[in-house]
Amino acid sequence: MAEVENAEALAPSIASHISRDGDGKPYLTGTKCSSCGHVFVGGREVCAKCYARSGLEPVRLAETGTIYTWSIIYRSFPGIETPFIDVIVDLEDGAHIKGILKGVEPDPEAQYFDMPVRVQYEEMVPPGADEEYLVYYFYPADQEA
Ligand SMILES: [Zn+2]
Numbered sequence: 001m002a003e004v005e006n007a008e009a010l011a012p013s014i015a016s017h018i019s020r021d022g023d024g025k026p027y028l029t030g031t032k033c034s035s036c037g038h039v040f041v042g043g044r045e046v047c048a049k050c051y052a053r054s055g056l057e058p059v060r061l062a063e064t065g066t067i068y069t070w071s072i073i074y075r076s077f078p079g080i081e082t083p084f085i086d087v088i089v090d091l092e093d094g095a096h097i098k099g100i101l102k103g104v105e106p107d108p109e110a111q112y113f114d115m116p117v118r119v120q121y122e123e124m125v126p127p128g129a130d131e132e133y134l135v136y137y138f139y140p141a142d143q144e145a
Contacts, residue, residue: 011123014133017042017061017097018121026121026134028061030095039095063119064141065091072106079127087138089117103139116141 010024019029031040033047034055040048044056070087085101101117104110117138125132139145 011132011134014126014135018134018136020134026136028063028091028097028119028136030059030061030093031056032059037094039091039093041095041097059093061095061097062092065089065097065117067101067112067115067117067138068096070101070112072108077127085112087112087117089138099136099138101139102137103143118145120145 010020013019013026017029018026020026029042031042031044032038033040033044033050033052034057035052036047036050038047038049039059039061041061043058046053047056066089068088068090070085072083073086074083076082076084083106085104085106087099087101089097089099091097099119101112101115102120104112118141119136120139121134121136123132123134126135
């Protein structure tokens with residue numbers, strides 16, 4: 001990976017599957033199996049679909065997809081504002097990723113299945129931390145960044 005010149009000024013990633021390119025622009029990292037074509041979030045040494053042990057290549061994941069399923073979370077760690085919508089998203093490249101849906105008020109009567117969403121990166125200080133971290137959230141695809 002290319003070194004970012006002003007890396008000290010950029011918030012570190014809160015998860016290993018969030019990286020920055022040479023310009024400091026964040027992206028989600030994944031692995032693609034050259035045997036079966038399946039795409040996974042993060043790094044992998046063995047394909048969980050076809051069990052290939054070679055031909056697993058790092059890829060930049062898609063940043064749009066649709067909600068596969070969700071849950072409204074009413075109780076979380078101290079300092080985490082609730083309720084919020086926890087989602088699993090099918091990215092357009094086939095990877096499945098967990099995240100939090102923002103830009104939508106949690107509504108127990110609503111159906112979020114198949115809602116088109118996009119990734120948005122933010123720098124925030126998690127509860128209990130003393131510095132900013134790079135995180136990502138999902139927003140409805142039709143909402144402006
Ligand atoms: Zn495979």
